[in-house]
Amino acid sequence: MIVRRNVAAAPLRWTDEVRDLAAHSNLIFELVHRDLTIRYKRSLFGFLWTMLHPLLLMLIFTIVFSRLFRRETPHYETYFLSAYIAWNFFSQTTSNSMASVAWNGPLMKRVRVPRSIFTLASNLSGLVNLGLSLVALLIIMLFARMPLTPSLAFVPVSLLVVGIFTFGVSLMVTAVSIFFADVREMVQAGLPALLYMTPVIYPVSIVPDGFRWIVEKNPLTVLVGIVRDPIYYGRMPSPQAFGTALLISLISLVLGWLIFSRLAPRFDSRL
Amino acid sequence: MNAIEMQGIGVRYRSEKIRSLKELVVRGLARRKAPYFWSLRDVTLSIASGESVGIIGANGAGKSTLLRVAAGIVCPSEGVAISRGSIVPLMELGTGFEAELSGRENIFFNGALLGRSRAQMRSQLDAIIAFSGLEQFIDAPLRTYSTGMVARLAFSIATAVDAETILLDEILAVGDAAFRQRCDERIHSFVREGRTVVLVSHELETLVRLCRRTVWLSHGAVVADGASEQVVADYQRQR
Ligand SMILES: Nc1ncnc2c1ncn2[C@@H]1O[C@H](COP(=O)(O)OP(=O)(O)OP(=O)(O)O)[C@@H](O)[C@H]1O
Ligand SMILES: [Mg+2]
Numbered sequence: 001m002i003v004r005r006n007v008a009a010a011p012l013r014w015t016d017e018v019r020d021l022a023a024h025s026n027l028i029f030e031l032v033h034r035d036l037t038i039r040y041k042r043s044l045f046g047f048l049w050t051m052l053h054p055l056l057l058m059l060i061f062t063i064v065f066s067r068l069f070r071r072e073t074p075h076y077e078t079y080f081l082s083a084y085i086a087w088n089f090f091s092q093t094t095s096n097s098m099a100s101v102a103w104n105g106p107l108m109k110r111v112r113v114p115r116s117i118f119t120l121a122s123n124l125s126g127l128v129n130l131g132l133s134l135v136a137l138l139i140i141m142l143f144a145r146m147p148l149t150p151s152l153a154f155v156p157v158s159l160l161v162v163g164i165f166t167f168g169v170s171l172m173v174t175a176v177s178i179f180f181a182d183v184r185e186m187v188q189a190g191l192p193a194l195l196y197m198t199p200v201i202y203p204v205s206i207v208p209d210g211f212r213w214i215v216e217k218n219p220l221t222v223l224v225g226i227v228r229d230p231i232y233y234g235r236m237p238s239p240q241a242f243g244t245a246l247l248i249s250l251i252s253l254v255l256g257w258l259i260f261s262r263l264a265p266r267f268d269s270r271l
Numbered sequence: 272m273n274a275i276e277m278q279g280i281g282v283r284y285r286s287e288k289i290r291s292l293k294e295l296v297v298r299g300l301a302r303r304k305a306p307y308f309w310s311l312r313d314v315t316l317s318i319a320s321g322e323s324v325g326i327i328g329a330n331g332a333g334k335s336t337l338l339r340v341a342a343g344i345v346c347p348s349e350g351v352a353i354s355r356g357s358i359v360p361l362m363e364l365g366t367g368f369e370a371e372l373s374g375r376e377n378i379f380f381n382g383a384l385l386g387r388s389r390a391q392m393r394s395q396l397d398a399i400i401a402f403s404g405l406e407q408f409i410d411a412p413l414r415t416y417s418t419g420m421v422a423r424l425a426f427s428i429a430t431a432v433d434a435e436t437i438l439l440d441e442i443l444a445v446g447d448a449a450f451r452q453r454c455d456e457r458i459h460s461f462v463r464e465g466r467t468v469v470l471v472s473h474e475l476e477t478l479v480r481l482c483r484r485t486v487w488l489s490h491g492a493v494v495a496d497g498a499s500e501q502v503v504a505d506y507q508r509q510r
Contacts, residue, residue, distance in 0.1 A: 006343050006352040008281075027383040034369070034380075110362040111384045112343040182291040265346035268339070269284050 012115065012261040020114040027113065031121035035096075036128060053133070057084065058140060065201060072203040075232070078137070078146050082231035083200040083224040085133040086159065090166050090220070091191045093126035097170035098177045098184045105178075105271035115264045119174050123167045130159060137231070149234035158226040158237065161249050165223055168252030171260040178270050179263065198224055219248045274320040274355055274436050274467040275341050281314070281349030282336050282491075283307040310336040311347075311491045320356065320435070323458075323468040325482035325499055327475065327506055333491040334471045335363060338438045341469065356435030356467070359385055361425060363440045370414040374405060374424055377413050381428050395431045402457075403427040404450070419445045430457055436467040443472065455481065475503050 021028065058077045061084075066076035073079040100118045108115070134155065141148065177183040195201075198220045207215050215221055226237040226245045237245070285305045311333045318324050326334045339345040340352050342360035367384040368377050378399055382392035400409050403423045408416065416424070422445045429437060439458075443451050458481050461468050472478045478485060478499065485502040487495040495502045 001355055002357055004343055004354045004358075006340060006346060006354070008347045008349045008351070010346075024383070024386055026388045027386070030380055030383040034372075107367045107384070109339070109344060111360060111367050112358075113384060180290065180292040180295065182293055186292070268345045 009265050012264050014257060014261065017114055017116060017261075021117060021120065024114055024117060027117060028121055028124065031118065032125045032128065035100075035121065035125035052136075055136060055140065057081070061201065069203055069206070072205050075144060075146055077144055078141055078232050079203070079228070080201060081137050081140065082228045083198075085130060085137060086162050086224050086227040087195060087198065087200050087220070088133070089126050089130040089159075089162065090169075090223075091195070092129070093123055093166050094170050094173055095184075095188060095191070096126065097122040097174050098187065101174045101178060102184070109268065109271055115267060116171065116260060119170050119260075120167070123163065123170055126166070127159075127163055134159075141231075147234060149230075151230040151234050151236055154230040154236055155227065158230065158242075158245075161242075161245050162223050162227060165219075165245075165249035165252045168249065168254070168256035171256030172252075175260040175263040175267075178267055194218075194220065200224060219252075222248060272320050272355060273317045273353075274322070275316070275318040275469070276353045277314055277316045277340070277350065278352075279313055279315055279350035280311055280337075280340055280347045280352055281309060282311040282333075282340060282345060283309045283348045309491050311340070314350075314488075314491070314493055316486065316493065316496070318467060318469065320467050321462075321465040322484060323462045323470070323482045325478040325485040326469065326471045326488060327473070327478065327485060327503065328488035332488040334488055335440055336491075337488065338362065338440050338469065338471060342438055354436070357386075358436045358438060359429050359432060359434035360438040361429040361440065361442050362438075363442065368413050368421065368425070371412055373412055374403075374409040374416070375400075377424065378428055381425070382432060385429075385432055385434075387432050391432070399424075399427045399431045402431070402453070419447060419450070422446055423450055426454060430461070434466075436469070437461065438469045440471045441473065443474070443477065451477075475507065479503055 058081055061080050062077045065080070066073075069076055069079075097119045100122045104118050107113070138148070138152075173183065173187055177187075197214055197218050199207075199215055204212070204215055204221075222241060222245045226242055229235055229237040229241070236242075285307060314333075314337065326337060328334050336345060338360060339362070340347050341354060342358050343352075343354065344360065344362075367381055369380055372380060375396075378396060379389055379392050382389075400406055403409075403420075403426075405416075405420060405424060408420065413421065413424075422442055426442055426446075429439075443454050446454060455477065458468055458470070462481070468482070470478060470482055482499050484497065485495075485499040486493055487502050487506050495505055
C-alpha cells in the first residue's frame with residue numbers, strides 16, 4: 001500500500017524523488033515521445049531536420065571562419081561541430097526545461113507528478129537530439145576525410161558528463177524561473193554571451209592573454225573540451241581534464257538539486 | 272484505517288507577489304512583507320477508507336485546496352497530511368489533457384500522468400470510450416471537444432483506473448443530465464466496492480444522495496462535519 005506523507009515545507013528528498021520518477025517511467029517516456037514527435041511532425045524533413053541543422057551550421061561557419069582559423073585548426077568543420085553539438089545541447093536543454101515547466105504548470109495543479117519530471121524529460125529529449133547530431137557529425141567527418149579513431153568510443157561517456165552538468169543547471173534555472181519570470185529571458189540572453197566565452201567557434205590560442213582567464217575559468221570550456229578531444233584530436237581527454245569535468249558536473253547536479261528541492265514545496269503558489 | 276488524515280493543515284499564500292528578479296532587486300529589502308492569506312487554516316480531518324465524504328462551502332472557502340493537499344499536489348505550509356492507497360484526483364476544469372492529441376491518445380497520456388502504464392490503459396480503453404459515449408469523436412483532436420465532452424472523458428478515465436481513493440472537484444457540473452445520471456451510478460458503485468470518495472460540489476441534493484458525511488468549510492476552516500442531511504440543512508439555513 002502506498003503511504004504518502006505531505007508535510008509542511010519539507011524539502012524533497014532525493015531518494016523519494018528517484019523512486020517517484022521510477023514509478024512514473026511511463027510518463028517520462030510519453031513526455032519525451034511528445035517532445036520529439038511534436039518537433040518533427042511540424043517540419044517537412046521530419047527527423048532529418050536534426051541532422052540537417054548541424055550540416056547547415058557547418059556550411060555557414062566553415063565558410064565564414066575556416067580561412068580565418070586555417071592555421072590553428074585544420075578541419076575547421078570538425079573542430080567547430082565537435083564542440084558545438086555539446087554546446088547546443090546545453091543551451092537548448094536549459095531553455096527547453098524552463099519552457100516546459102512553464103507550459104506544464106497547469107498540469108501540475110491538477111495531478112500529482114514528481115516535480116522534476118518535466119525537467120528530466122526535457123533533458124532526455126535533448127540527449128536523443130544530441131545523439132542524432134552526433135550521427136550527422138560522423139557522416140560529415142567521413143565526407144571531410146577526417147580519420148575516425150578508436151577514441152570515438154569514449155564520446156558517449158563525455159556526453160553523459162555534459163548531460164549531468166546540464167541536468168543540474170536545468171534544475172537550478174527551472175526552479176528559480178518559476179518564482180521569477182524574468183529569469184527565463186535573462187538566461188536566453190545570457191546563453192549567446194556564454195557561447196562567445198567558450199572556445200567553440202574559435203581556438204583558445206587566438207584569445208588575447210588578458211582575456212584568456214575568462215575562457216579558462218569557464219566550466220563549459222572543460223566540458224566542451226572532453227567532447228572535442230576524442231572527436232577532433234582523436235585522443236582520450238587527459239585524466240585531469242576529465243576529472244575536472246566530472247567534478248564540475250557533480251557539483252552542478254548537487255547544487256541544482258539543493259535549490260530545486262527547497263523551492264519545490266512552494267511551486268504551486270506560482271504556477 | 273484512514274485513507275486520508277490531516278493534522279493541523281494550513282495553506283497560505285502571499286497576496287502580493289514579487290514576480291521578477293528585477294523587481295526584487297529594485298525594491299530590495301525596503302519592501303514590507305505582504306501579509307499572508309490563509310486558504311486553509313488548522314484543518315484536522317480524517318476520512319476512513321471506504322467512506323464517501325462531501326465538501327461544501329462558498330467560493331474561495333478552500334475546498335479545492337483541501338483536495339490538492341490530500342492528493343499531494345500542494346504542499347501545506349503547516350501540518351501533516353497522510354494518505355494511504357493510490358489516489359486519483361479529478362480537479363475542476365479538466366485534467367491533464369493535450370489539445371493537439373486525439374481523445375484516444377489523451378487516454379494514454381492522462382493514464383501516464385496518473386502513473387499508469389500503457390498496457391494498463393489499453394486493457395481499459397474500450398470501457399473508457401464506451402462509458403464516455405464519445406465513440407464518434409475519440410480520434411479527433413481534443414481541442415475540437417466541447418467542455419462537457421472533455422469532462423466526460425476526464426471522468427471516464429479517472430474512474431476507470433483502479434484507485435483506492437478518488438477526489439472529485441465539481442466535475443459533474445458541466446455534464447448533461449443523462450451523463451450525470453451515469454456518473455452518479457458509478458460513484459455509487461465505487462462506494463459499494465468500498466473505495467473512498469471525496470466529492471466537492473455545489474449541488475447539494477446530489478451530494479446528500481452520494482455522500483453519507485459532509486464537511487462544511489468556511490474561510491479555510493471546518494465549521495461543521497457530520498451526517499450530510501444535517502450539515503447541508505445547516506448550510507442552507509445559514510445562507
Ligand atoms: N496560487 C494561489 N495564490 C494565491 N491565492 C490562492 C492560490 N490558490 C488559491 N488561492 C486562494 O485560496 C482560496 C481558496 O481557494 P480554493 O480554490 O480552495 O476555493 P474553493 O473552495 O475551491 O472555491 P470554488 O467553490 O470557487 O471552487 C481562494 O481565496 C483563492 O484566492
Ligand atoms: Mg474549487
